[in-house]
Amino acid sequence: MxxxxxxxxxxxxxxxxxxxxxxxxxxxxxxxxxxxxxxxAEPFEVASIQFNPILNEREKNITELLKITEEALTKGAKLVVAPEMSTTGYDYANREAIRPFVDTIPGKTTDAFVKLAKKYDAYIVFGMAEVENETGMYYNSAALVGPEGYIGKYRKTQMWETEMHWAAWGDLGVPVFDTKIGKIAINICMDSAYYETARLAGIKGADILAFPTNSSAQTISALPARAQQNGMYIISANRSNTENGFHMVGGSAIWSPEGKKLAEASVVMNESQDVDEPTITYATIDPQLFDNKNKEGLKNRRPELYKEIVHYVAPWDYTKNTTSHEVVAAALQYEPIIGDKEKNKEKIIKLVKEAKKQNNDLNLVVLPELSLTGPVDGKRKKEIEALAEDTQGETARFIADIAKEYRVSIVYGFIEKENKSLYNSAQLVSSSGETIGKYQKTHLNKFDKKWAEAGSTLPVFESKELGRIGVLLGEDAQYPEASGVLAVKRADIIAIPSAWHGEFGGAMEINKELSVNEYPEGSMVTWDAVAIGAQAYTVIANYIGTDRDYQGRSSLYTLDPLYGLDQPVVASEDEEEALVVKFNTLQSDAWFNQEQLILSRRTPNFVPLVEE
Known part of the structure; x- marks a missing residue:
């Protein structure tokens, strides 16, 4: 037995x-x-449908959308995404106008798409106007259906003005649905203007973000940054025609977790180019890339630092600056002589003189990270300690002298010794040589962690000459929550001393036609996302040189090149230079600015981003 x-x-x-x-x-x-x-898991096809519904023709729209969706499914697509409000059209004046065209989710509309999903063993996301029977409230929503049937829905978090007249704010957060092809989340149109909505999907492990939209440029231009920041594929589906004077520019696209454009539909920038017929855009998604370095980077978030992003300091905020300042800034770009403070001083003096010659009104200078020592990645801890200083040390005295001589405020980096700890730090010095404030890097890279402690605050400094200035260092720029905190604290300018060599971010790949003021060659997605996401002019100073292949591109990123307010400026990849730029800090008359950003953020939804 x-x-x-x-x-x-x-x-x-x-x-x-x-x-x-x-x-x-x-x-x-x-x-x-x-x-x-x-x-x-094998790679599979996805499809974005650039579909143009007819206003007030729900039944006809559904019939046509089912037809074009089936076409994509017959060609092997395992996930199909259709635009925002794709069953009804978009422009409704009020609840009465849209009342005949709403449907429940799940309901009659989702039932029709479920039949297709089951037939082809695939998934479909489409935007529609939802009514909740229990409350009678309407929502700008999107539904997800699949072989299992109805799976779930998303209600738009960040609405644009048009739908506010008939729809309630989304109240479901950003759910992530676990499916046979991966974890799928949904954002809708204006959501992407706020990094938080995609980030909510990212922290829940989304592999794919479906993005139904009716975009005139702003929201689809943000998508490569949202893909990079969260390490997920994004499938956007836009319209390509005009409805009641509102023109939607097409450009439906699929983005990789690295922010690379995999496929894109045609872009139509004005009504004369309208394409009413649907367009299907295909791309391949590889599940092996669901785990990637950008998604891995989410583990380095520091929610304990981000509490302010759930604050709603509006409509009254007596701490904000109300006076615009004219800034002439120089980002100094040079090849560092590692560990040699004297030689790096010579380079800095030479470039400050050059900047002053370019514009005698120069009033702000930004230097690269660890400005006088250069990055110390290859050095031992004892060697780094020998280069460290307190806040009034050799570097501080040198910078103060330069500031006074040339009548400029300066942001610089240094190895700080505080008690027995070392920090990768930066200080802001006024034109009179006085230290206004200090920042200790909060998001350390793998080299920093070998010698430096992480900082614990994200401060904004008050300058009488320039307004309110926030500082980030290097890798901090990867974490949109960091610049988000600076926006809530009403930074007018963000300075980023950097030692970037391509380890994060990447080239801007949005369609050049989307921006009225074209992005320069060499524009970098991550830095642009800081400026637009915080609505603060952002000045980056970076190194060049072969030691670690520093990639230069010191730059100014601006608030709104898309609709022609201003334009980024980017330095070379490999030349020592002083990049001199001009801007006015406040743009109070612009259609979208920091004030509008702060007033429109739906902060109760962002609580998961600050939970530790």
Missing amino acids: KKNIILFLLFISVLILSGCEIGSTDSFAKPHNQNNQKKK
Whole structure:
């Protein structure tokens, strides 16, 4: 008897190790399948449908959308995304106007798409106007259906003015739906102007963000940054025609987790180019890339620092600056001589003189990270300690002298020694040589962590000459919450001393036609996202040189090149130079500015971003 029991247990063990099912239970089979799902998952096709519904023609729109969706499914697409409000059209004046065209989710409309999803073993996301029967409230929503049937919905978090006249604010957060092809989340149009909505999907592990939109440029231009920041694929579906005077520019696209453009539909920048017929854009998604360095970077977020992003300091905020300042800034770009403060001083003096010659009204200078020592990645801790200083040390005295001589405020970086700890720090010095404030880098890279402690605050400094200035260092720019905090604290300018060599971010790949003032060659997505996301002029100073292939491109990023307010400026990749730029800090008359950003943020939804 004992021998039989032993043989039976051995048999069971073999079955478990081989992943076989016992009877009809899933207790052994499911974990095995889940563990190997990612290894076995094959690339699959996705489709974005650039579809143009007819206003007030819901039944006709649904029929046509089903037809074009089926076309994409017959060609092998396993996920199809259609635009915002794709069953009704977009422009409704009030609740009465849209009342005949709303539907529940789930309901009649989703039932029709479920049939297609089951037939082709695929998933479909489409935008529609939702009514909640229990409350009678309407929402600008999107539904997800699949082979399983109706899966879930998303209600738009950040609405644009038009739908505010009939729709309630989304109240579901940003759910992430676990499907056979990956974890799918949804954002809608104006959501992407606020980094928080995509970030809510990112922290829940979304692999794919479906993005129904009716965009005139702003929201689709933000998508490569949202893809990079969260390490997820994004499938956007836009319209390509004009409705009641509102022109939507097409450009439906699929973006990789690195912010690379995989495919894009045609861009139509004015009504004369309208394309009423639907366009299907295909691309391949590789599940092997669901795990990637950008998604891995989410583990380095520091929610304890981001509490201010859930503050709603509006409509009254007596701390904000109300006086615009004319700024002439120079970003100094040079090749660092590692550890040689004297030689780096010579480079800085030379470039400050050059900047002053370019414009005698120069009033702000931004230097690269660890300005006098250069990055110290290859040095031992004792060597780094020998280069460290307190806040009134050799570097501080040198910078103060330069500031006074040339009548400029300066942001510079240094190795700070505070008590027994070392920090990668930056200070802001006024034109009179006085230190206005200090910032200690809060998001350390792998080299910083070998010698530096992380800072614990994201301050904004008050300058009588320039307004309110926030400082980030290097990798801090990867974390939109950091610049988001500076926006809530009403920074007019963000200075970023950097030592960037391509380890994050990447080239701007939005369609050049989307921006009235074209982005210069060499524009970098991450830095642009800081400026637009915080609505603060952002000055970056970076190194050049072959030591670690520093990539230069010191720059000014601005509030709104898309609609022609201003234009970014980017330095070379490999020349020592002083990049001199001009701007006025406040743009109170612009259609979108920091004031509008702060007033429109739906902060109760952002609480998960600050939970530790």
